[in-house]
Amino acid sequence: MSERAVVLLSGGLDSYTAAAVARRDGVELYALSINYGQRHAQELAAARAVGQSLGVTRHLELDLDLTGIGGSALTSWQIEVPKDQPIDPAMVPITYVPARNTIFLSLAMGWAEVLGAAEIFIGVNALDYSGYPDCRPEFIRAFEQMARLATRAGVAGRALTIRTPLIDLSKAGIIRLGLSLGLDYGLTHSCYDPAPDGGPCGHCDSCRLRAAGFAEAGAVDPLIVA
Amino acid sequence: MSERAVVLLSGGLDSYTAAAVARRDGVELYALSINYGQRHAQELAAARAVGQSLGVTRHLELDLDLTGIGGSALTSWQIEVPKDQPIDPAMVPITYVPARNTIFLSLAMGWAEVLGAAEIFIGVNALDYSGYPDCRPEFIRAFEQMARLATRAGVAGRALTIRTPLIDLSKAGIIRLGLSLGLDYGLTHSCYDPAPDGGPCGHCDSCRLRAAGFAEAGAVDPLIVA
Numbered sequence: 001m002s003e004r005a006v007v008l009l010s011g012g013l014d015s016y017t018a019a020a021v022a023r024r025d026g027v028e029l030y031a032l033s034i035n036y037g038q039r040h041a042q043e044l045a046a047a048r049a050v051g052q053s054l055g056v057t058r059h060l061e062l063d064l065d066l067t068g069i070g071g072s073a074l075t076s077w078q079i080e081v082p083k084d085q086p087i088d089p090a091m092v093p094i095t096y097v098p099a100r101n102t103i104f105l106s107l108a109m110g111w112a113e114v115l116g117a118a119e120i121f122i123g124v125n126a127l128d129y130s131g132y133p134d135c136r137p138e139f140i141r142a143f144e145q146m147a148r149l150a151t152r153a154g155v156a157g158r159a160l161t162i163r164t165p166l167i168d169l170s171k172a173g174i175i176r177l178g179l180s181l182g183l184d185y186g187l188t189h190s191c192y193d194p195a196p197d198g199g200p201c202g203h204c205d206s207c208r209l210r211a212a213g214f215a216e217a218g219a220v221d222p223l224i225v226a
Numbered sequence: 227m228s229e230r231a232v233v234l235l236s237g238g239l240d241s242y243t244a245a246a247v248a249r250r251d252g253v254e255l256y257a258l259s260i261n262y263g264q265r266h267a268q269e270l271a272a273a274r275a276v277g278q279s280l281g282v283t284r285h286l287e288l289d290l291d292l293t294g295i296g297g298s299a300l301t302s303w304q305i306e307v308p309k310d311q312p313i314d315p316a317m318v319p320i321t322y323v324p325a326r327n328t329i330f331l332s333l334a335m336g337w338a339e340v341l342g343a344a345e346i347f348i349g350v351n352a353l354d355y356s357g358y359p360d361c362r363p364e365f366i367r368a369f370e371q372m373a374r375l376a377t378r379a380g381v382a383g384r385a386l387t388i389r390t391p392l393i394d395l396s397k398a399g400i401i402r403l404g405l406s407l408g409l410d411y412g413l414t415h416s417c418y419d420p421a422p423d424g425g426p427c428g429h430c431d432s433c434r435l436r437a438a439g440f441a442e443a444g445a446v447d448p449l450i451v452a
Contacts, residue, residue, distance in 0.1 A: 151328075
């Protein structure tokens with residue numbers, strides 16, 4: 001039996017690519033997606049399509065409404081998603097969802113313990129990361145340290161590894177990697193504030209990073225062509 | 227304006243006492259309760275009563291169904307709650323919910339960041355802790371370390387402190403502390419597997435630790451009298 005891993009699937013390009021690396025490495029995939037009240041519920045439909053195409057053994061969707069906590073343009077309708085604004089790498093943007101990756105990794109850690117999985121794959125990257133603090137390698141290492149003390153598995157000496165295969169890649173590098181693995185990025189969804197028909201707005205930070213990544217990789221985004 | 231703190235309220239005796247210490251210390255209380263699919267939904271009614279009696283500024287209830295993850299007698303109907311069994315302090319019991327305190331602290335951390343709160347109060351204790359790994363001081367310190375790297379507040383140098391006023395107390399010590407603060411433990415709920423009328427079973431680990439604590443404190447449990 002191959003090793004099991006929990007893969008966090010958002011429906012975006014990054015988590016799809018990270019999960020595809022897990023599949024390439026021969027692990028059995030258990031996909032976890034969180035319906036957290038994000039503006040862009042299209043993400044979840046994309047996550048399902050991505051999970052199916054990767055042949056995950058199981059796909060668990062958890063509802064966790066973070067709009068009660070708010071504090072982000074992605075979880076509060078009172079905060080506008082910025083459009084066509086300069087991206088300042090020294091600033092944490094308003095699309096940052098407080099504690100999101102910690103919350104998601106904690107849920108993945110709980111499921112990994114139940115499954116006997118020793119790895120979690122997450123598609124964070126520290127380069128084109130939009131300034132989110134919880135996408136940095138030092139955060140990931142601190143989470144692993146905490147995980148050793150948090151769970152029954154940890155107490156029993158079974159360390160949990162957070163795999164971040166994209167952490168040092170540029171957006172273009174991620175896209176090149178995914179295309180080399182045969183991925184269909186037409187299944188994914190990246191936009192923070194999609195049009196009523198579900199199409200990307202083309203103006204939010206996420207759309208702009210994606211477009212620049214495809215351009216730099218010399219590839220065509222199937223979402224834009226379609 | 228007084229400092230704000232997020233207090234995790236489960237409806238049990240410990241979190242009530244921890245929150246009362248926060249109130250005694252003059253902080254403004256923001257209560258957080260998680261409806262995680264626990265068998266004992268009476269907990270949430272108790273959490274509301276406790277929050278009201280403490281005069282919390284706001285009480286946020288989040289739904290997060292952990293039954294999809296399972297792996298615990300508290301979140302899976304397929305696992306029986308142990309009754310009248312010896313409590314082995316070297317064993318993690320089946321009522322352990324994988325990653326629960328990490329998940330709850332992560333949610334509290336997100337809300338604390340939005341509120342500008344620098345403290346979270348949690349009623350963990352390492353002595354009569356039923357063998358849960360995520361109730362130990364070394365786990366709490368590791369979570370704080372991780373929190374420094376996880377959030378916008380942490381990046382800005384505003385450290386988050388996890389306050390655990392009960393961590394070194396016995397159950398009797400917690401009860402003595404609470405009674406000295408004038409608490410009404412009749413508002414609380416501790417049983418893992420209550421009777422259909424909501425009354426405590428008297429036989430699960432939680433009921434037995436509570437009964438032994440009241441006996442050792444020389445006090446009468448208002449839940450049993452009533």
